Amino acid sequence: MSAENTSSKGLAWWGAGGLLRRQVAPQIGWLLIVIVVGFAVVWPIVQLQYRAFIDGGSAFTRMGELPRIGDTVRTTVILAFMSSALAVLVGTFLAWCASLLPRRVQKFGELAPLLPLIVPAVAAVTGWIFLLSPKVGYLNMMLRQLPLLSGLEEGPFDIYTVKWIVLITGMLLSSFVYVFVHTGLKNMGQELEAAAAACGASPVRILFTVTLPLLRPSIIFAAGVVFLLGMGQFTAPLLLGRTSRIDVLTTEMFHLTLRYPIDYGLGAALGFPILIAGFIVVMLQKLALGEQRRYVVVSARSKYDARSTRWWAAGVIGLYLLVTTVLPLLALTYVSLSPFWSGSLVMTELTTRHWKSVLDNPVLVNAVWTSIKTSVIAIAILIPLGFGMAFALLQSTRIFKPIRMAIDFLATLPMAVPASLMGFGLLFAYTRPPIQIYGTAAVLVVTYITLMIGHSTRLQFTTLVATGQEFLEASKACGGGALRSLLQILLPLCRKGIGATAALTFVLLFHEFSASLMVRSARTQVIGSVMYDVWTGGVYSEVAVLALIMVLVTVIGVMIAVWIGGSESLKKI
Amino acid sequence: MKQLDTILPGLGRFALATAVLATTLTAAFAPSSVSAQQSWNNVLAAAKKEGKVVLYSATPPSLGNRLVAGFKKAYPDIDIEFTRGPSGEILTKVGQEQSGGVDGADVFISTELEWFRARAKEGKLLKPVGPEAATWPAKYIREGSVITAGLEPLTIVYNTKLIGANPPTSYADMLRPEYKGRLGTSELASTLLIAWYDWLEKTQGKDYLQKLRAQNPKLYNGTTPLAQSLAAGEIAVGAFGNITAFKTLMDQGAPVKYVLPNPGLGFEYAMGGLAWSRRPNAALVLMDYVMSKAGQTAWSGTGEGASPRTDVPGAIPAAAITAWDSSAYPPEVVNKYRAYWSGIFK
Numbered sequence: 001m002s003a004e005n006t007s008s009k010g011l012a013w014w015g016a017g018g019l020l021r022r023q024v025a026p027q028i029g030w031l032l033i034v035i036v037v038g039f040a041v042v043w044p045i046v047q048l049q050y051r052a053f054i055d056g057g058s059a060f061t062r063m064g065e066l067p068r069i070g071d072t073v074r075t076t077v078i079l080a081f082m083s084s085a086l087a088v089l090v091g092t093f094l095a096w097c098a099s100l101l102p103r104r105v106q107k108f109g110e111l112a113p114l115l116p117l118i119v120p121a122v123a124a125v126t127g128w129i130f131l132l133s134p135k136v137g138y139l140n141m142m143l144r145q146l147p148l149l150s151g152l153e154e155g156p157f158d159i160y161t162v163k164w165i166v167l168i169t170g171m172l173l174s175s176f177v178y179v180f181v182h183t184g185l186k187n188m189g190q191e192l193e194a195a196a197a198a199c200g201a202s203p204v205r206i207l208f209t210v211t212l213p214l215l216r217p218s219i220i221f222a223a224g225v226v227f228l229l230g231m232g233q234f235t236a237p238l239l240l241g242r243t244s245r246i247d248v249l250t251t252e253m254f255h256l257t258l259r260y261p262i263d264y265g266l267g268a269a270l271g272f273p274i275l276i277a278g279f280i281v282v283m284l285q286k287l288a289l290g291e292q293r294r295y296v297v298v299s300a301r302s303k304y305d306a307r308s309t310r311w312w313a314a315g316v317i318g319l320y321l322l323v324t325t326v327l328p329l330l331a332l333t334y335v336s337l338s339p340f341w342s343g344s345l346v347m348t349e350l351t352t353r354h355w356k357s358v359l360d361n362p363v364l365v366n367a368v369w370t371s372i373k374t375s376v377i378a379i380a381i382l383i384p385l386g387f388g389m390a391f392a393l394l395q396s397t398r399i400f401k402p403i404r405m406a407i408d409f410l411a412t413l414p415m416a417v418p419a420s421l422m423g424f425g426l427l428f429a430y431t432r433p434p435i436q437i438y439g440t441a442a443v444l445v446v447t448y449i450t451l452m453i454g455h456s457t458r459l460q461f462t463t464l465v466a467t468g469q470e471f472l473e474a475s476k477a478c479g480g481g482a483l484r485s486l487l488q489i490l491l492p493l494c495r496k497g498i499g500a501t502a503a504l505t506f507v508l509l510f511h512e513f514s515a516s517l518m519v520r521s522a523r524t525q526v527i528g529s530v531m532y533d534v535w536t537g538g539v540y541s542e543v544a545v546l547a548l549i550m551v552l553v554t555v556i557g558v559m560i561a562v563w564i565g566g567s568e569s570l571k572k573i
Numbered sequence: 574m575k576q577l578d579t580i581l582p583g584l585g586r587f588a589l590a591t592a593v594l595a596t597t598l599t600a601a602f603a604p605s606s607v608s609a610q611q612s613w614n615n616v617l618a619a620a621k622k623e624g625k626v627v628l629y630s631a632t633p634p635s636l637g638n639r640l641v642a643g644f645k646k647a648y649p650d651i652d653i654e655f656t657r658g659p660s661g662e663i664l665t666k667v668g669q670e671q672s673g674g675v676d677g678a679d680v681f682i683s684t685e686l687e688w689f690r691a692r693a694k695e696g697k698l699l700k701p702v703g704p705e706a707a708t709w710p711a712k713y714i715r716e717g718s719v720i721t722a723g724l725e726p727l728t729i730v731y732n733t734k735l736i737g738a739n740p741p742t743s744y745a746d747m748l749r750p751e752y753k754g755r756l757g758t759s760e761l762a763s764t765l766l767i768a769w770y771d772w773l774e775k776t777q778g779k780d781y782l783q784k785l786r787a788q789n790p791k792l793y794n795g796t797t798p799l800a801q802s803l804a805a806g807e808i809a810v811g812a813f814g815n816i817t818a819f820k821t822l823m824d825q826g827a828p829v830k831y832v833l834p835n836p837g838l839g840f841e842y843a844m845g846g847l848a849w850s851r852r853p854n855a856a857l858v859l860m861d862y863v864m865s866k867a868g869q870t871a872w873s874g875t876g877e878g879a880s881p882r883t884d885v886p887g888a889i890p891a892a893a894i895t896a897w898d899s900s901a902y903p904p905e906v907v908n909k910y911r912a913y914w915s916g917i918f919k
Contacts, residue, residue: 067912067915067916067919068919133805133807134807135806135807136805136806136807160791242760242792242794243757243791243792243793243802244791244792245792245918245919257665258659258661258662258665259661259665260661260664260665260667260668260669261668262665262669339825339826340801340804340805340822340825340827341801341804341805342804342805342806342827343805343806343807362654363654363655363656431669431672431673432673436673436674438669438673438675439669439670439673439675439676439677440675521666521669521670521675521677522629522656522658522663522666522667522670522677522678523627523654523656523676523677533657533658535798536659536794536795536797536798537633537634537657537658537659537794537795537797537798539634539801540801540805
């Protein structure tokens with residue numbers, strides 16, 4: 001009797017149909033994810049921002065006393081608005097051009113505007129300096145050969161100005177806009193455009209009266225993304241602004257990390273406006289996304305291809321590729337083979353000395369390996385963690401609503417906080433107890449996980465949604481347990497998407513510069529941070545070599561991504 | 574992890590204590606020269622066991638690379654890891670390592686002399702016990718453990734392709750109208766820069782910095798990036814430079830020349846072994862190497878600077894260099910001057 005009672009109690013609370021096992025245990029698992037990821041993502045930000053407000057907000061007073069802080073804030077705002085506006089214009093125009101491509105060049109032409117993403121920002125900006133430095137930039141020197149400009153001693157362009165920081169940032173960000181708008185265009189039916197064409201509207205009129213209004217949600221979403229990236233922009237202002245006294249809030253924060261003892265309160269105060277703006281943009285995006293779902297007019301993808309094609313569209317995309325990718329890479333290649341950056345084009349003096357010097361330098365080679373190792377370890381943690389969080393976000397997953405909301409928030413937060421600000425917070429959090437890991441590779445792994453958890457979750461969420469629930473439900477109906485269904489049904493179905501996510505995350509981590517520069521120590525360096533060190537204290541030709549190594553490793557990563565996930569995976573970068 | 578972090582500095586201190594104890598005991602119970610040699614042999618043996626030494630240095634890459642190559646040749650059993658950076662930046666990293674108990678630098682070379690003196694007074698620097706320390710001029714060992722490892726004059730530099738027949742020879746020449754927008758100088762990358770700007774005002778006139786700012790100079794983070802831009806031709810003249818930063822480029826055929834202005838200022842590189850080092854014996858061996866004739870020849874035998882030693886062929890005589898007085902720039906003066914300078918140049 002007693003044994004029977006125990007058994008029935010066991011069934012009720014644990015066993016196959018037990019309440020604890022079916023209802024409570026999974027919730028504890030989700031809660032654990034919320035606690036761990038919450039600690040990683042929220043703790044550094046809260047800790048840091050607390051420093052801004054203690055002592056009666058004296059950090060804000062110190063911020064107000066910084067020389068030219070008004071200019072710094074103004075430049076940050078100008079950079080955010082102007083570069084995102086430029087990116088939206090260029091990206092949308094490119095997407096429209098891609099939709100007009102003749103069939104013969106359509107496949108490559110649609111991928112071409114994504115190729116700039118293969119060149120890390122730090123490498124691209126370096127290439128641009130070699131091209132557009134006012135006196136010895138190769139492009140400037142060539143332009144000065146033109147009859148109209150032959151009288152100039154320098155210029156006509158000066159890359160070390162706010163205007164060019166905006167232009168270059170805008171061009172770097174335009175590929176992101178292209179991804180969103182091009183996808184929107186592809187998914188949009190062409191019936192309305194065809195109707196307008198039948199009524200005699202020209203392609204330009206169709207663009208402004210039909211296509212663009214229909215694409216408004218995609219464009220607004222893309223604008224939000226690039227505005228966030230523009231506001232947290234660090235690489236271009238750091239490399240281009242320093243010699244000309246141009247600063248933004250993130251570069252001011254970085255300069256604080258170079259002075260001992262580091263004034264974390266001041267850094268937090270500098271980051272506070274960025275944080276608030278980030279939250280506002282993400283909230284507006286969420287609202288816009290909701291609207292997008294309600295306002296879609298033509299949602300079915302039509303096989304009817306009504307757009308007329310134009311060869312000049314291929315020319316525009318070709319020019320974009322030449323300017324954003326080919327020219328900077330050519331400049332980097334030439335400087336990497338020059339004895340020193342001299343501003344002269346003499347082929348006979350070319351040398352491989354700097355390649356040898358970089359490859360023989362253990363500090364530089366170790367940094368490349370550290371980049372690869374820390375990225376791979378971070379991915380090994382990010383993929384299962386992101387998969388779990390993505391699974392939690394599925395409507396079909398039984399999960400306590402506040403926990404789902406918390407997971408959604410944790411997957412969104414890293415996207416709202418610029419990497420440089422997050423890096424500054426992580427430097428603060430991990431140089432003191434309870435987790436004192438500064439100076440080890442672990443701090444880089446934790447940084448990468450914190451930065452990429454949102455990305456990993458969103459990408460795998462897309463994969464899970466595309467996979468559908470039918471196979472999983474069928475498995476459960478056939479008596480398959482949760483673990484068996486996961487291992488034998490869901491994971492094999494998602495394998496391609498997960499593989500592509502892993503490869504693309506590797507590329508993003510290998511490009512990571514802003515946060516890495518904040519949290520690195522003198523002995524724990526990654527390729528981006530040593531490249532900066534060589535830039536500020538070494539030989540420019542070696543910088544060019546490192547930039548090209550970054551591009552080469554990225555190309556390998558992208559090729560693996562495409563091999564695993566097909567050409568669509570390139571668009572997910 | 575935490576436990577390991579606690580244990581490792583402990584091991585470092587134990588190794589240091591052993592080395593010091595060995596030195597003291599041997600000195601007490603044996604004839605002095607024999608005991609000194611014996612205790613140094615103990616340090617050498619312990620350094621070999623440690624197997625590696627980590628050097629952080631603010632010296633330009635070429636000089637650091639020469640020291641590394643020379644040390645490797647002299648002590649093939651001890652690996653050397655070299656990290657370079659501007660004085661201020663690298664000092665921040667050393668400070669973070671000290672406060673966080675992080676395994677980092679063993680030996681640190683920088684122009685931040687006062688930082689070294691403060692650490693020496695706290696007992697946080699290793700006392701050099703190698704054979705070279707015994708003969709090192711007393712003037713160049715401060716607080717018993719801060720070594721002046723090299724001296725250099727500050728120079729004016731120019732691009733020979735861009736500056737023709739009438740090159741600049743003095744700081745007053747920096748204000749020539751033809752150099753407007755073609756000039757480069759350094760940010761306050763270290764306390765040395767603060768002393769230099771302060772010295773310029775004192776010797777060139779109170780309004781000199783305002784006039785220099787009116788020339789719209791480009792600001793570089795120290796002399797090494799300035800050297801690269803000058804060689805490329807981005808700027809025609811550099812107001813702040815030291816020979817070491819330019820020598821390699823000149824050797825490679827870069828169109829760069831330097832002049833020693835009169836009056837001029839010089840500076841010292843201070844070297845210290847860090848007491849919180851995980852490899853204290855290897856640190857002592859590296860310091861001894863830098864102070865040796867071979868080390869000093871690698872440092873300044875190319876004519877880039879002066880050596881405290883008098884037997885280094887090719888070096889500039891140390892007496893010819895008037896180094897800045899670091900004691901006049903304690904932290905409160907530095908912070909005040911930083912704000913003052915930023916008001917002018919930023």
